[in-house]
Amino acid sequence: MLIAVDIGNSHIVVAVHSGKEWIHSFRIHSDQKKTTDEYFVVLEALMNNAKISRQDITKAVISSVVPNLTRAIAKNIYNLFSIQPLMVSHSVNTNLIRETIPKELGMDLLANLAQAHYVHPDRCVMVIDFGTALTFSTVNGEGAVLGVSIAPGLVTAVNSLFGATAQLPQVELKTPPSVIGRTSQDSINAGIMFGYAGLVKSIIELTEAEIGEELYVIATGGLSRTLSPLVGRINQIAPMHTLDGLKLISDLN
Incomplete structure (x- = not known):
């Protein structure tokens, strides 16, 4: 399964993809005052409520327009699933010129x-x-x-x-x-x-x-x-x- 995280100015969207479809998606408030540990609790609770085990997630990708939250979310993805997320940047392959x-x-x-x-x-x-x-x-x-x-x-x-x-x-x-x-x-x-x-x-x-x-x-x-x-x-x-x-x-x- 893939977990994708889109960090926006107002909300963070977290979604899980399996097979050919998105099977879960969640929306939480973007809050730069929250600590890394607080976001860990939120992400862990979302996965538990969706009955997704840590072993189910094998890939992760993150896009962010809020630099202050990027590191916290990336760290928690690693802590939860033991995988390094792909950070979307201008250097990744997009098939665009x-x-x-x-x-x-x-x-x-x-x-x-x-x-x-x-x-x-x-x-x-x-x-x-x-x-x-x-x-x-x-x-x-x-x-x-x-x-x-x-x-x-x-x-x-x-x-x-x-x-x-x-x-x-x-x-x-x-x-x-x-x-x-x-x-x-x-x-x-x-x-x-x-x-x-x-x-x-x-x-x-x-x-x-x-x-x-x-x-x-x-x-x-x-x-x-x-x-x-x-x-x-x-x-x-x-x-x-x-x-x-x-x-x-x-x-x-």
Whole structure:
């Protein structure tokens, strides 16, 4: 079995792959104040609850955009399973053209692009990741990384609005009945959901105009299913896309 860990700014996703599928996935808060020992307790409990023995895990891969947590998680993977995890970096094999990978490209986005090019090797693909940051990563049919656009994520935008205003409530993001809200909750949802749908569609169209080619668009991340119908340009919703990219990188190295 393979254990894959995607360390993000808000959450850490831990998933276990066996055979041809992901059999378990867990999401925990990213907390840089936690000690290595505290993360050990959390990871051990997750494995025990899933009835996964230490001997079951034979490979591990980690991607991280939070350097302060990388060492703690890697150490605990070794302590739990006695294996050295593969750390995703720009030096690992991804089947992308290495010279085109931007130096600042995050490891999660690298996994997204590697998986996109693997699944659609002859197409220009954009991966939209609806996370803490909303990212648009594009790779062409030759495996060259064209670049990335970044905006605040939907939840980040809502939290910013809630934190900076006295009378607006914190809301659960969902598609409102109308673009013209009659309550605070509907008004915020209208502005965020329809506004971000327009942002996403605009980035897709502007990218296509710039590269002169139609994009195949993959959406992943927490709110991808909610927003995609409003965009109308999403070809595929792939909730496990980043994890699939981590497995691919593990297989290639």
